[in-house]
Amino acid sequence: MQCPYCRSRETVWRGWRYNMKGKTRMRLCSKCRRKFTPGSFRRMRYPEHLILKAVSLYKREKSSSKVQRRLKADGVKVSRWTIIKWSRKFG
Numbered sequence: 415m416q417c418p419y420c421r422s423r424e425t426v427w428r429g430w431r432y433n434m435k436g437k438t439r440m441r442l443c444s445k446c447r448r449k450f451t452p453g454s455f456r457r458m459r460y461p462e463h464l465i466l467k468a469v470s471l472y473k474r475e476k477s478s479s480k481v482q483r484r485l486k487a488d489g490v491k492v493s494r495w496t497i498i499k500w501s502r503k504f505g
């Protein structure tokens with residue numbers, strides 16, 4: 415994952431940031447030592463905590479239809495393909 419400040423690819427996961435929407439993983443750039451939240455989350459139409467939940471469920475269940483049903487029970491409609499895409503991107 416690329417640092418938005420210096421464009422370095424030497425970044426590592428470093429802790430969580432908590433806000434109204436839930437918690438967000440922070441990344442630390444090894445080059446410029448600045449912290450950032452991966453921007454790819456922000457462009458999505460689903461909240462970050464939902465994406466993270468779907469990804470962790472998918473890792474455990476190994477079935478996108480099971481994850482889809484779990485999210486549907488929470489009142490969230492997500493396609494199975496979207497769940498697979500998330501898990502590839504953030505898993």
Ligand SMILES: [Zn+2]
Nearest residue numbers: 417420443446
């Ligand atoms: Zn940097």
